Amino acid sequence: ATIRRTEPTAGSGDSARRFGTQRVLVEPDAASGVAVMKFKNPPVNSLSLELLTEFIISLEKLENDKTFRGVILTSDCPRVFSAGLDLTEMCGKNPAHYAEYWKAVQELWLRLYLSNLVLIAAINGACPAGGCLISLTCDYRILADNPKYLIGLNETLLGIVAPFWFKDTLVNTIGHRASEQALQLGLLFLPAEALQVGLVDQVVPEDQVLSTALSVMARWMAIPDHARQLTKNMMRKTTVDRLVKQRDADIQNFVSFISRDSIQKSLQMYLEKLKQKKG
Numbered sequence: 001a002t003i004r005r006t007e008p009t010a011g012s013g014d015s016a017r018r019f020g021t022q023r024v025l026v027e028p029d030a031a032s033g034v035a036v037m038k039f040k041n042p043p044v045n046s047l048s049l050e051l052l053t054e055f056i057i058s059l060e061k062l063e064n065d066k067t068f069r070g071v072i073l074t075s076d077c078p079r080v081f082s083a084g085l086d087l088t089e090m091c092g093k094n095p096a097h098y099a100e101y102w103k104a105v106q107e108l109w110l111r112l113y114l115s116n117l118v119l120i121a122a123i124n125g126a127c128p129a130g131g132c133l134i135s136l137t138c139d140y141r142i143l144a145d146n147p148k149y150l151i152g153l154n155e156t157l158l159g160i161v162a163p164f165w166f167k168d169t170l171v172n173t174i175g176h177r178a179s180e181q182a183l184q185l186g187l188l189f190l191p192a193e194a195l196q197v198g199l200v201d202q203v204v205p206e207d208q209v210l211s212t213a214l215s216v217m218a219r220w221m222a223i224p225d226h227a228r229q230l231t232k233n234m235m236r237k238t239t240v241d242r243l244v245k246q247r248d249a250d251i252q253n254f255v256s257f258i259s260r261d262s263i264q265k266s267l268q269m270y271l272e273k274l275k276q277k278k279g
């Protein structure tokens with residue numbers, strides 16, 4: 001993927017020179033040190049290998065540019081933040097592909113979860129499974145108050161199982177008992193329920209998600225970076241190390257689990273159901 005610069009937005013000067021890749025738009029504002037990263041992989045921002053790769057490249061570019069201290073993650077696709085992992089990457093492929101794909105999923109989580117940036121999820125659409133995981137890696141989550149925008153780790157509804165580091169991320173956010181129930185039942189929470197259980201930090205009207213994210217960002221960026229980053233690291237490093245210590249085993253575990261005929265069948269059936277739903 002190549003990073004492309006696009007023309008500055010009207011009346012904004014250099015600080016808003018947008019850049020990004022085909023599937024990840026980056027709207028940087030150097031003056032405030034905040035960049036907005038938008039997933040743009042229509043129709044539902046499914047986390048394809050390409051999107052994961054482009055996301056990692058764009059995130060790394062922002063992390064390496066000391067101008068930026070905070071990033072807001074949001075969607076350029078209407079009604080959907082992200083539909084989660086791209087199911088077509090996990091069925092009908094070969095073990096080598098599954099391994100490559102899962103390594104990219106791990107990489108995205110590792111980079112986001114321990115990022116030195118302030119990360120705020122401006123959730124402007126449905127946020128199941130992998131989409132929910134991305135929002136959980138952020139420091140703060142704002143969800144649009146729309147009953148269609150469900151959020152949760154619903155893997156069991158597909159007949160699959162969220163891996164331990166998905167589980168750990170959820171437990172770190174909503175606690176063990178709430179996670180135990182949410183994961184086993186594959187719960188997708190309504191905005192008010194997500195707020196109540198602590199899955200999101202704020203629920204606001206749809207047209208206030210981004211402005212709210214910007215004002216929350218200002219509050220987080222008022223904290224001296226070094227102190228905040230060391231504190232974030234203290235809170236999250238044990239969780240991250242659990243995966244780092246067994247990354248290859250986790251990949252092998254994924255490949256053997258996802259390659260099972262029974263799992264392939266349930267993923268195919270789930271995809272078919274998604275397509276019938278429209279018919």
Ligand SMILES: CC/C=C\C/C=C\C/C=C/C=C/CC(=O)SCCNC(=O)CCNC(=O)[C@H](O)C(C)(C)COP(=O)(O)OP(=O)(O)OC[C@H]1O[C@@H](n2cnc3c(N)ncnc32)[C@H](O)[C@@H]1OP(=O)(O)O
Pocket residue numbers: 043044046079080082083084085086087088126128129130131154155158160161162163164253254257258271274275277278
């Ligand atoms: C012990 C454990 C060991 C190892 C680990 C084992 C297993 C791995 C664990 C995996 C973790 C997985 C996490 C995941 O993210 S799996 C993906 C789960 N995602 C979902 O369940 C969401 C499915 N999608 C939806 O619910 C809806 O699409 C929606 C609410 C997001 C949006 O609804 P819309 O009505 O707006 O859009 P649709 O008509 O449903 O979809 C449009 C289009 O997109 C296709 N599509 C939707 N979601 C996905 C997806 N996740 N991947 C690929 N494609 C997707 C859908 O089929 C439609 O396609 P067509 O236009 O009909 O071609």
